[in-house]
Amino acid sequence: MSAFPSVLEGIKDLELGHIKALLRRTSDLKSGQPPRLPLQKSLAVATSFLENSTRTKLSFAMAIKRLGGFHIDFHAESSSLKKGESLEQTLLTLKYQGIDICIIRTNESNLLDQFRNYPPIKIINGGDGINQHPTQALLDLYTLQDHFGGLKKLKGKTVAIVGDCIHSRVTHSLTDLLPQFGIKVLLCGPDFFIPKELPRDVSRVDNLDEAIEQSDAIYLLRVQTERHDKSITDQLKNYQEEWGLTFERFRKQSKVLPVFHPGPANIGIEVESEIVNSEIWMAHKQVQNSVFVRMAIIEAMINNEDHNIGSQYKKIPGDISERLRHS
Numbered sequence: 001m002s003a004f005p006s007v008l009e010g011i012k013d014l015e016l017g018h019i020k021a022l023l024r025r026t027s028d029l030k031s032g033q034p035p036r037l038p039l040q041k042s043l044a045v046a047t048s049f050l051e052n053s054t055r056t057k058l059s060f061a062m063a064i065k066r067l068g069g070f071h072i073d074f075h076a077e078s079s080s081l082k083k084g085e086s087l088e089q090t091l092l093t094l095k096y097q098g099i100d101i102c103i104i105r106t107n108e109s110n111l112l113d114q115f116r117n118y119p120p121i122k123i124i125n126g127g128d129g130i131n132q133h134p135t136q137a138l139l140d141l142y143t144l145q146d147h148f149g150g151l152k153k154l155k156g157k158t159v160a161i162v163g164d165c166i167h168s169r170v171t172h173s174l175t176d177l178l179p180q181f182g183i184k185v186l187l188c189g190p191d192f193f194i195p196k197e198l199p200r201d202v203s204r205v206d207n208l209d210e211a212i213e214q215s216d217a218i219y220l221l222r223v224q225t226e227r228h229d230k231s232i233t234d235q236l237k238n239y240q241e242e243w244g245l246t247f248e249r250f251r252k253q254s255k256v257l258p259v260f261h262p263g264p265a266n267i268g269i270e271v272e273s274e275i276v277n278s279e280i281w282m283a284h285k286q287v288q289n290s291v292f293v294r295m296a297i298i299e300a301m302i303n304n305e306d307h308n309i310g311s312q313y314k315k316i317p318g319d320i321s322e323r324l325r326h327s
Contacts (some may be wrong), residue, residue, distance in 0.1 A: 003305065003306065006309060007112060007115050007119045008123070008124045008135075010125065010176065011138075011173050011247075014134070029066075029296060035295070037068070037303070042070060043068065045100060046212045047061065047072075047073050047103045048105075050105060051107045052126070054263075060294050060298075061127065063292075063298060066294055069298075070149040075291070077266065089114075091123070095310050101123070102121050102122070103126045103259075105126035107129055108129050109129030116203035117311055119311060119312065132169050139294070140260060141177055143282060143289050144157075144217065146289065154183050156219075157184070158184040158186060159186070160186040160188050160218050162211060163270055164193045164222055165187045165193055166190065185201065186211055188211040188238075212253045220270050223239060223269060223270065224251055244270055246271075247278075257280065259280050259283075260282045261282075261283040263286075287310060
C-alpha cells in the first residue's frame, strides 16, 4: 500500500488498504485511543469553505480540537482571493504561515484537480460542486458497518440512494466507495435526478416502494433546488407524495429499514418528521461518527511523510540561479 495521499479530492484517490485502515483507526479513536501525531510540531489545520456548511465544517473543527491541533477558519470572502489572488497562491501563503492541511469546500466541481500532482499544501476536499464529497462517504460507510455489525457483513447488502442523485456529490462518492465492499447500490428518483449512464455495480429502480422492497438501507438526499432552473422546480410540486419517505410506505412493504441522510434534511419533503424522530433515523449517528472519521483522515494525511509539498515552487533554472549568485 502506498502512502496516504496529500490531496484527497475523491474516493478514487484512496486504495482499498487506505480505506480499511481509516475504518479501523476510526474505531480506535472512537474508543478513546490517543492521537498518533508527530511529536516535533503542533498540528495546524485551516478550513476554507467557499460554500455554506454546518455539519462538515463543524465536525472538522471538532476533529482538529480532539487531535489537539490548532484550527483556523479561513474566510475566503474577506481574503486576497477577492483581490484577484489565485487559490494556489493563497494556499502557498497558508503553507508558509505554518498551516499543515487545508480543508476546502467549493461550489466549483474539480477545482482541486490542478493540485493533484504538485500540491501547494496538503488538501482535503470538503465537497466540491457536484463532483465529490469523500469524507462524507467514508463516514457513511463507517456508520453502515457499525449498524450492520462489521465490514464483512456489508457484503451482499443493498443501499438505495433516493433523490437528487445527479447533482449529489455524496452520491458520486458513495457509488465509487460502496461497491468496493460488495454493497449493491440502487438509485431512485425522478428521471431528471438520475444519471443517464450509471457506474458499474449501480442500478436504477423506478419508484420508492420498489427501492424499499429491494434494499437493506435507505439513503435520502435533499432536493438541491439551488442547482435547478425553474422548469425543473415546477415539476417538484408533488415530490413529497411520490418520493417522500413515510412509515406508511414501510408498512406497505412490511419492513422497516435504517434511514441515512447527509443533511440538511427537508422534513416534510423527502422524509416525514415521525421517521426523523425515530430510532431508524441514522443521521445523528452519521454526525457523531463524522468527527472520528475525520480525525482518522487528518491523522493519516499528517503522517504520510510527504516532504515535497510546495517543493516545485523552489526550483530556479540554473542560468538564473547563477546570475543571482553573482549579482
